[in-house]
Amino acid sequence: MSDVPERPVGAGGGTVAVATSVMNVCTYGFTIIAARLMGPTQYGAFVACLSLLIVVQVVALALQATAARRIAVDRTHVAAVEQTILALSTKVALGIGLVLCLLVPAIDALLNLDDLGAAAVVALAAVPLTLAGGQAGILQGERRWGALSCFLLAQGVPRLVVGTAIILWRPTATSAILGVAIGFLFPVAVGWWLLRHRRVPEAGAPEHSARSMLVESVSNAQVLLAFFALSSVDVVLARQVLPEHEAGLYAAGLIMTKVMLFLPQFVVIVVFPDMAERDSRQRALVRSLLAIGLVGVVAVVAARLLSGVAMIFVGGAEFAEVEHLLWLFAVLGTLLAMLQLQVYAVVARQGRRAVLLVWGALVALVVVGLRADSVAGLVTAAAVVDGALLVMLTVVSLRIARQPEPVDSGPPPAQP
Structure with a gap:
């Protein structure tokens, strides 16, 4: 028996399309606003910080793909996959954040930021960014398209609103990347709310161990x-x-x-x-x-x-x-x-x-x-x-x- 009901693609493809479009427009819009308000020097430093976060995002996407694939191919152990991937995502997120915090001086030098504060914000932003990957993978694998659409909207709209407000207050690279970091908290909060009713695994699933998922x-x-x-x-x-x-x-x-x-x-x-x-x-x-x-x-x-x-x-x-x-x-x-x-x-x-x-x-x-x-x-x-x-x-x-x-x-x- 499947732990979750099957949801056809057609039932949610349209909502995911709209949510993805809004997310991309908000992300692109925030970048354009930042460029116009900050000036070339500060904007260049901001883009450098975003480039590093894009590399870190690969880890989040990998966790998302792992969760979605395993839930899709094994509908009888959804609860076990969900429990393991959330725990793994938390550990990986904290690990990446800790490593980047230790590398703050190196990040500052590599990106030529001349601002340890901006490098520290990048390190902290990596934690919710990575954690959100596991949450999105669960929603995607379970084909909860409406819930996933809300999650995607939370990735884009808060960044535009909060980030723009912070830049208007202080148009610097540190402020801009702080707006991005705060924006990352919203999808994590939405994901927690959507997954708050966790199912307890009925039986052990050694094939879905944390080690195998990490590999x-x-x-x-x-x-x-x-x-x-x-x-x-x-x-x-x-x-x-x-x-x-x-x-x-x-x-x-x-x-x-x-x-x-x-x-x-x-x-x-x-x-x-x-x-x-x-x-x-x-x-x-x-x-x-x-x-x-x-x-x-x-x-x-x-x-x-x-x-x-x-x-x-x-x-x-x-x-x-x-x-x-x-x-x-x-x-x-x-x-x-x-x-x-x-x-x-x-x-x-x-x-x-x-x-x-x-x-x-x-x-x-x-x-x-x-x-x-x-x-x-x-x-x-x-x-x-x-x-x-x-x-x-x-x-x-x-x-x-x-x-x-x-x-x-x-x-x-x-x-x-």
């Missing part, structure tokens, strides 16, 4: 880290191979790429539990790839025909030189969105070898990208490498999905 989370983290590195390395390459002005144009074009990456994010959230189950894995993957691809085609055409409108969101007239390439950045974003789905498909089936393809693509992009000498050349190189990786992962995923499920022949015969 799986570490594996998930390195898969997700490979994807984040692949999706971000081109902006670093732009700073190395292009003149400063063209590197700025490339960074502006990447705004379109990031929009296309995060626009269909709700698809990944909703279908992940289905991709973890063998019976629905292939259907969920194919339909989701087609859905993201269709959204991408519409966006690419719009970026080509309505490039002037798109420039309003990219940066305005100051970056007009990149306008004719916005459709190509939209293509890159669509490929990354489809790759993100494939990477989570790898996590859902706990593939060990497929991640080598992601790391290999990262190396290939660095090699090819270092030879680029223009904005168009670099974005084309990134799109070609990402497209090749997408094809390879799709072939691997479909081959695995079509393999027959192993038949349990029972215990071996007794030996005389």
Whole structure:
């Protein structure tokens, strides 16, 4: 018997889509407000702090994937998974926070903050950020889409409201990252409220021990880290191979790429539990790839025909030189969105070898990208490498999905 009722995707996909969109708009809006109120120097320090938190967030996403996958594939031990993942998330969160607190001087020097207070706030912010990962994974695995939508809204709206208020009071990098840290407390509080009625496990589940979940989370983290590195390395390459002005144009074009990456994010959230189950894995993957691809085609055409409108969101007239390439950045974003789905498909089936393809693509992009000498050349190189990786992962995923499920022949015969 399942510990929780099954909730169909269609019943909550729309609410998750709206909640994810609001969360991303609030996050993006807060970043824009911070840039306008703080000035280049303080804003640069703030972005550096956010970059470190993005790396830390990989741990939270790994815990979330572990919880969601295990609940999806083992509906009889939901209570045991829930109890273990919450305890593990708390320990990991406190551990990461402690380590970062000890490294405050190093963080201050590495990010060139000249402010130990800002580095300390980053260390403290890592605790609720990581803890929220386990909570979100439980809601996702149980397919509680309405509750998960509230959780996602709590991730975005408080950051915009509280963060903006703090910056208006004191427009510094420390204040901005403090607003982010306070914003992280809201989803944790919402998650605690939604999961307050904890079920007591009826029987032991040694296969869901804290050790096994930790090992799986570490594996998930390195898969997700490979994807984040692949999706971000081109902006670093732009700073190395292009003149400063063209590197700025490339960074502006990447705004379109990031929009296309995060626009269909709700698809990944909703279908992940289905991709973890063998019976629905292939259907969920194919339909989701087609859905993201269709959204991408519409966006690419719009970026080509309505490039002037798109420039309003990219940066305005100051970056007009990149306008004719916005459709190509939209293509890159669509490929990354489809790759993100494939990477989570790898996590859902706990593939060990497929991640080598992601790391290999990262190396290939660095090699090819270092030879680029223009904005168009670099974005084309990134799109070609990402497209090749997408094809390879799709072939691997479909081959695995079509393999027959192993038949349990029972215990071996007794030996005389």
